[in-house]
Amino acid sequence: MILEIRNLSASVEDKQILKDVNLKIGGGEIHALMGPNGAGKSTLGNVLIGHPDYKITGGQIILDGKDITYATPEERARAGLFLAFQSPVAVEGVRISTFLRIAYSHLHPDEKIVISEFNKRIKEAMKTVGLDESFISRSVNDGFSGGERKRFEILQMLILKPKMIILDEIDxxxxxxxxxxxxxxxxxxxxxxxxxxxxxxxQRILKDIEPQFVHVLVNGTIAINGDKSLSDKIEENGYDWLKEVA
Known part of the structure; x- marks a missing residue:
């Protein structure tokens, strides 16, 4: 599985946010995308997953050799792409068990789902991520704390089994x-x-999950690429020094 972002530009409400972003992520690779507030990091995540509020104005998104630049979010998910949102929304009236079962059936249409076994799988995964199994009957993110919403994002990843995973400020x-x-x-x-x-x-999460590649987004474009030492430098010196290279 390879995700290629080629000269990607995008706007929100006619305001240009991303400008010629290039990035290539392969299976077995951990990439970190860092940058100051307002640099366009979350915009990139939303554009990659196909959020309708974000308009692509140039470039391509290629996933496993297939052009998904204008694919629907559902098509991208079926292709193996997953986004853990920075601010997950609540969906009142939709139980977690139902939400996950329907999502899984769409992503894995050839697999027959036995509801009792699937719910057992969800409960086991809930223990793993630190959610009480009673959450299985609750509405998606309804009344959840910020931490519980992030745990539910990881739960979705474990259940839905995507291959290319974007984690937007999961920490x-x-x-x-x-x-x-x-x-x-x-x-x-x-x-x-x-x-x-x-x-x-x-760098909080990068201390536990060390990336092989670190990219810094400034003013909508990737200003510098490096390895883990780049995130160490940012931790020590902040982002001001990037004005010299951006």
Missing amino acids: SGLDVDALRMVAEQLKKYFSKDVGYLIITHY
Whole structure:
């Protein structure tokens, strides 16, 4: 599985946000995307997943050799793309069990689902991510704390089994124990067939999940690429020094 972002530009409400972004992520690779507030990091995640509020104005998105630039979010998900949202929304009246079962059936149409067995699988995964199994009957994110919403994003990943995973500030709003749990599950799920793009402001999660590649987005374009040492430099010096290279 390879995700290629080629000269990607995008706007929101006619305001240009992304400008000629280039990035290539392969299976077995962990990439971190960092940058100051307003750089366009979350915009990139939303554009990649096909959020309708974001308009692509140039470039291509290629997933596993297939052009998905103008594919629907459903088509992208079926192709193996997954986004853990920065601010997951609540969906009142839709139970977690129903939500996950319908999503899974669309992503894996050839697999027959036995509801009792599937619910058992959900409950086991809930224990893994630190959610009480009673959550299975609750509406999606309805009344959830910020940390519970992030745990549910990881739960979706474990159940739906995507191959190319974008994590938009998955570490925000998490206490030390929750952050450790998230990092542990991400490491367990990671394989040569899975690629990660971790979008983050800080190095918190990168201390537990070390990326091979670090990219810094400034003013809608990638200003500099590097390895883990680049995130260390940002942790020590902030982003001001990037004005010299941006």
